[in-house]
Amino acid sequence: MSDRTQPGRAAAHPGNLVFAVVFLAISGLLLSMLGEQTRAVRRVALTSQPWFWPAISLGAMTGFGALHLAFVLWERHRLLDLSAEAQEAGIWLRALEYSGWFLVYAWVVPLGGYLPTTILFALLLTWRAGYRERGLYLAAGGLSVAVVVIFKGFLGVRIPGGAVYEVLPPTLRNFMIVYF
Amino acid sequence: MEMILSGAMLLMRWDVAAALAIGSVGGVIIGAIPGVGPAVAIAILLPATFALDPLVGLTALLGIYGSSMYGGAIPAILINTPGTAVNALTTYDGHPMAARGEGRRALSLAFAASFVGGIFSVICLILLAPVLAKVAPLFGSREIFLAALLGIVLVVLAHRGQILAAGMMAGLGIFLQTVGLEPVRYTRRYTFEQSWLASGFDLIVVVLGLFALSQAFLLLTERDNRPRAAPVRGGLFSGMGEIWQHRRYAAVGAGSGVGMGIIPGVGEFTAQFLSYTYAQKTSPRPETFGKGAPEGLVACESANNAVPAAAMIPLLALGIPGEVLTAMMLSVFYVHNVIPGPELFQTQMVLVMGLYLALLLLNVLVVVFLLFSTNLLLKIIRIPTRFLGMMILVLAFVGVYSLRNSLTDCAIAAAFGVFGVILKRLKLPIVPIILGMVLGGIMETRLRTAMVRVNTPLDFIDRPIAATIFVLIMLVIGAQVVAWVRGRGSRGRTETDA
Numbered sequence: 001m002s003d004r005t006q007p008g009r010a011a012a013h014p015g016n017l018v019f020a021v022v023f024l025a026i027s028g029l030l031l032s033m034l035g036e037q038t039r040a041v042r043r044v045a046l047t048s049q050p051w052f053w054p055a056i057s058l059g060a061m062t063g064f065g066a067l068h069l070a071f072v073l074w075e076r077h078r079l080l081d082l083s084a085e086a087q088e089a090g091i092w093l094r095a096l097e098y099s100g101w102f103l104v105y106a107w108v109v110p111l112g113g114y115l116p117t118t119i120l121f122a123l124l125l126t127w128r129a130g131y132r133e134r135g136l137y138l139a140a141g142g143l144s145v146a147v148v149v150i151f152k153g154f155l156g157v158r159i160p161g162g163a164v165y166e167v168l169p170p171t172l173r174n175f176m177i178v179y180f
Numbered sequence: 181m182e183m184i185l186s187g188a189m190l191l192m193r194w195d196v197a198a199a200l201a202i203g204s205v206g207g208v209i210i211g212a213i214p215g216v217g218p219a220v221a222i223a224i225l226l227p228a229t230f231a232l233d234p235l236v237g238l239t240a241l242l243g244i245y246g247s248s249m250y251g252g253a254i255p256a257i258l259i260n261t262p263g264t265a266v267n268a269l270t271t272y273d274g275h276p277m278a279a280r281g282e283g284r285r286a287l288s289l290a291f292a293a294s295f296v297g298g299i300f301s302v303i304c305l306i307l308l309a310p311v312l313a314k315v316a317p318l319f320g321s322r323e324i325f326l327a328a329l330l331g332i333v334l335v336v337l338a339h340r341g342q343i344l345a346a347g348m349m350a351g352l353g354i355f356l357q358t359v360g361l362e363p364v365r366y367t368r369r370y371t372f373e374q375s376w377l378a379s380g381f382d383l384i385v386v387v388l389g390l391f392a393l394s395q396a397f398l399l400l401t402e403r404d405n406r407p408r409a410a411p412v413r414g415g416l417f418s419g420m421g422e423i424w425q426h427r428r429y430a431a432v433g434a435g436s437g438v439g440m441g442i443i444p445g446v447g448e449f450t451a452q453f454l455s456y457t458y459a460q461k462t463s464p465r466p467e468t469f470g471k472g473a474p475e476g477l478v479a480c481e482s483a484n485n486a487v488p489a490a491a492m493i494p495l496l497a498l499g500i501p502g503e504v505l506t507a508m509m510l511s512v513f514y515v516h517n518v519i520p521g522p523e524l525f526q527t528q529m530v531l532v533m534g535l536y537l538a539l540l541l542l543n544v545l546v547v548v549f550l551l552f553s554t555n556l557l558l559k560i561i562r563i564p565t566r567f568l569g570m571m572i573l574v575l576a577f578v579g580v581y582s583l584r585n586s587l588t589d590c591a592i593a594a595a596f597g598v599f600g601v602i603l604k605r606l607k608l609p610i611v612p613i614i615l616g617m618v619l620g621g622i623m624e625t626r627l628r629t630a631m632v633r634v635n636t637p638l639d640f641i642d643r644p645i646a647a648t649i650f651v652l653i654m655l656v657i658g659a660q661v662v663a664w665v666r667g668r669g670s671r672g673r674t675e676t677d678a
Contacts, residue, residue, distance in 0.1 A: 013606050023348060030355070030370070039367040048628045050362040054369055057358060057620065060351030068344040088605065095397040095601040099594035102393065102573055106581055106590035122574055129400060129566035136567060147574055155228045157582040 014081065015088030020069040027061035034058065101125060113162025114152055115180035118144040153179040184306070187533025190235060191541065196534075199236045203243020204542040205549055210244060211251030212557045213568065214261045218248035220392040220572065222508050224579040226384055226515065234516035235531065239538050241512050245505050246298065246488045246539050247546045249448075253290040253481060254554060255561050258283055266448045269456060269480040276472030285422070286477060291550050292423035293430050293478040297485035298543035300434035301441065305489050306536050313525035316497040322640055324521075325626035326649040327500050328619040331444030333653055335503075335615050337660050338450060346612045349603075353616020354623075356381045363625065376588045383511055383617055385580055387504075389593035390610050392576040394600025399569030401601075406564045426478040429459045433479045437486025442493050444502035444619075448484040455483035489539050496520050496532060500622065504611050507618040 030037075038051035046052060105121045112120070122140040131137075151157045161177030168176060190196060210221040221244050229237030252263030257274035270290065277286035319327070332350055339346035359370045360380025371377040423430055433455035440451035459479035460469045469476045492509075494500045499521040501507035513520050518531065525532060550557075563571075580593045603610050634640050641647045 015602070016606050016608075019602060019606055019608075027348075027351075033370075037368075037370045037372070038362075039365075041365060041367070045631055047631050048364070050365060050367045050369060053620065053624050054355060054358045057351045057353075057355035057616075061348055061355060064344050064347035064351060068348055071344055091401065091605065092598065092602050094401045095394075095598045098397045098400050098569075098573070099393070099598050102577065102594050102597070103587075103590055105573075105577060106587055109577075109581065110585075118574060118577075122570060125400075125570040125573065126567065129570060130404065131564070131567065136564070139567070140570065143571060144574065147578065151228055151578045151582075156231050157228050157578055158585060159578070159582055160585055 013088075014084035015092070016072050017069075018085050018089050020065065020072045024062065024065040024069050027058060027065045031055075031058040031062050101128070109162065110160050111163045113164050113176065113180065114159050115145070115148045115176075116162070116164070118148055148180055183309075183529050183533045184537070186530040187535075187537050190530065190534035191239075191537055193235075195233065195236050196239050196538075199232075199240040200243050200538050200542060201545060203240040204247045204545045206240075207244035207247030207542075208251035208546055208549060209557065209560060211248030211263045211267075212254045212561055213251075213563065214255050214259075214263050214561070216395070216568070216572065217264045217391070218244050219387065219504050219508065220395060220576075221248070222505065222512070223384060223387045223392055224575045226508070226512060227579055227582040229512070230515060234518055235534065237516055238512060238518065238535065241509065242535060242538055243542050245509060246542050249481075249485050249488070250291065250294050250546045250550060251557065253294065254287065254557055257286045257290060257477075258558070259561065266452075266484045269452045269484075270477065272456075272470050272480075273473045273476035276470075277474070277477065280472060282472070285474075286472075287554060288420070289422055289426075289474055289477055290481045291547055292420050293426075293433065293481035294485035295420075295543055295547045296423060296430045297434040297437050297482035298489065299540065300431075300482075301438050301486035301489035302536060302540040302543070304438050305492065305539070306533075308493065309525070309529075309532065309536070312493065312497045313529065316522035316525050318645055319498055319522050320630070320643070321626040322630035322634070323643070323645045323649060324498055324500065325623055325630055326641075326646055326653065327444065327494070327498055328622045328626065330649055330653050330656070331494075331500055331502060331615065331619050332612075332623075333656055334444060335612050337656060339609050339612070342609055343660075345608045349609055350612035350616040353613040353618075354620030355616075356386065356613070357617045357620045358624070364628065381592065381617070382583065382589065383507075383614070384583060385589045385593045386596050386617065387508060387614060388576050388579045389596025390600040390603075390613060391504075392572055392579065393593055393597025394604060396569045396572035396576060397597050397601045398604055399565045399572070402565070404564055404566045406562060422474070423478065426475055428462075429455070429475045429479045430482045432458050433482030434486045437483040438490040440483075441487035441490025441502070444494050444500050448487045448503075451483040451487055452480040455479040489536075492535075492539075496524055496535075497522065501615065501618055504614045507614050510618060 034051055034055055038054050040049055040051060101121075105117065108121075109117045119141055122144040123137060126136055126140040152159055161180075165173050165176045191200065206221070207218060210216050210218060222241050225241060225244070229240060232240075248264055249266055252267035253270050253274065254263060256262040256267040256270040257278050260271050260275040262268045262271055274286045274290060277283070332354075336343055336346040336350050355370075357380065360378055361367070362369050368378065433451075436455040436458070437448070437451040440448075440454065456469075456476060456479045459475045460466050463469065463473065463475050465473065488505070491502050491506045494502055495506045495510060497520075499510065499519070501510045510520060518524070518528065576593070577590070580590050583589055600610060630640070641650045
């Protein structure tokens with residue numbers, strides 16, 4: 001599978017200039033740190049040196065990145081619209097909100113238990129996504145239970161039991177830790 | 181023959197048969213939901229198979245890999261939205277057919293063409309197995325290094341119009357796999373004195389971030405959409421007969437899929453492009469292509485479905501994945517202690533045959549399933565997109581967190597998720613990052629081993645296979661340079677004329 005579903009010139013898309021500049025800056029910075037972040041070993045062939053592959057890859061990133069930036073500037077010199085670039089960068093930042101949701105979910109699971117946290121997460125995210133139909137909340141709850149039962153209960157994936165389960169009676173606690 | 185029978189015996193086990201059925205049906209469903217795709221599904225399910233028997237886990241994931249493209253044709257034809265990226269070309273002729281009231285015929289033809297492609301490809305795979313068993317051991321470290329390098333070169337050059345961006349991303353992938361402790365002397369590389377970077381970036385975490393989380397973030401941030409597709413009335417068996425009228429296009433498509441699938445870094449897109457171009461050029465009605473030509477639909481569906489089995493050839497014989505799904509299948513094999521490479525055909529031929537037969541069987545299972553349940557799948561397509569984003573987020577958590585119960589892994593995956601959103605918004609390629617990570621690791625270890633016996637640069641290519649691959653690399657790069665110079669020349673002339 002590849003990701004070439006959308007033909008067309010990527011360079012013309014707003015945001016490409018910001019991306020190309022940041023990518024080149026980071027690549028160049030990492031390349032400049034080659035000496036301090038890798039080690040050279042004496043009496044070892046060039047291709048076996050620990051710095052060899054980081055140098056090759058960062059060289060490729062910097063070289064291609066510089067050419068890509070030049071291409072973007074060349075393609076967009078008549079179209080350059082800094083407000084469109086900033087607007088696109090704003091859309092990228094919106095994805096950070098949901099990465100925050102994901103991290104909070106991952107942080108709460110060992111405390112609140114996989115099943116309760118997943119149900120709560122799915123319901124809250126359904127609400128955040130703007131849905132108000134009762135059917136979708138039921139579907140979200142049902143999906144959460146199904147995911148937990150299939151993955152933890154049936155397939156036995158390694159997800160720790162929640163700290164909250166400690167307050168349960170011993171028999172129920174063990175059951176919840178193992179299956180939910 | 182004995183090997184084939186032994187392989188068939190493996191599939192008789194109830195747990196393997198169940199895994200095949202669940203994987204095949206699951207793959208079709210996943211393929212039919214736009215915005216999920218097999219890469220996301222395999223990445224999510226991979227940790228869940230850790231506890232399973234190797235053959236059971238491999239068969240389930242192989243089922244998803246081999247069947248998703250069947251399902252992907254349904255939304256491509258009925259709602260003009262490809263279920264998987266590979267089905268994009270299916271929309272060109274499939275949707276216009278549906279728009280003029282021939283949805284049933286288009287679906288039926290697509291399933292039949294996919295079946296032809298899939299079966300042809302697996303038969304080639306089975307027939308090639310004895311040849312591979314003889315040829316694969318001739319690949320030493322330098323040949324495998326050169327084959328991996330060819331894969332990187334091809335995956336970059338295959339991104340026409342985005343070669344520079346693909347080069348950047350391939351470089352990034354190779355860099356990511358170098359971070360952490362270096363494998364021979366255990367010196368630290370780009371760890372910035374951070375203990376969490378010492379073990380480097382896990383491929384599954386990066387894949388889940390770039391494919392699953394990015395897709396979830398994208399669906400959640402963009403406008404909600406509730407795809408609608410009218411139910412298909414009548415049976416879907418007609419295409420099985422009609423495909424005979426288009427046998428030439430189906431055969432060329434399947435052949436092109438096998439040919440392109442074998443070459444690392446090329447894959448479905450080039451296979452479909454070649455097959456579609458051939459069909460258009462040789463059709464008595466070329467003007468109908470893109471407007472609902474059944475030949476065009478047959479050409480692309482037979483080509484894309486022939487690729488998965490063919491792509492298993494370099495993966496199993498050399499341990500070299502040609503695209504993202506095979507890169508992930510490589511980690512599936514490693515996790516289950518099956519090491520793809522030249523020795524596999526000598527030591528585990530029965531397992532290989534079992535996997536081939538599983539691929540063969542899944543094509544039959546999927547077609548039977550689709551003939552009777554397409555309307556059921558149409559209900560699944562209607563999931564609102566933001567709700568789908570929430571579902572992917574819940575499922576992706578299982579994939580990331582169950583690897584090592586690490587919040588750091590979740591943070592890394594989330595960071596790659598945001599990066600993936602940027603790449604998808606800018607329509608920049610993601611695949612070269614993953615192939616860079618996998619092939620970069622192979623190149624590093626193989627070059628180090630190969631250089632022990634190399635005194636001069638010419639020694640590196642003094643064996644026939646190494647020399648052939650080297651010449652291929654040079655030819656591919658040379659052809660690209662010539663095409664670029666010609667392109668510039670013709671553009672310059674056009675501007676002068678204007």
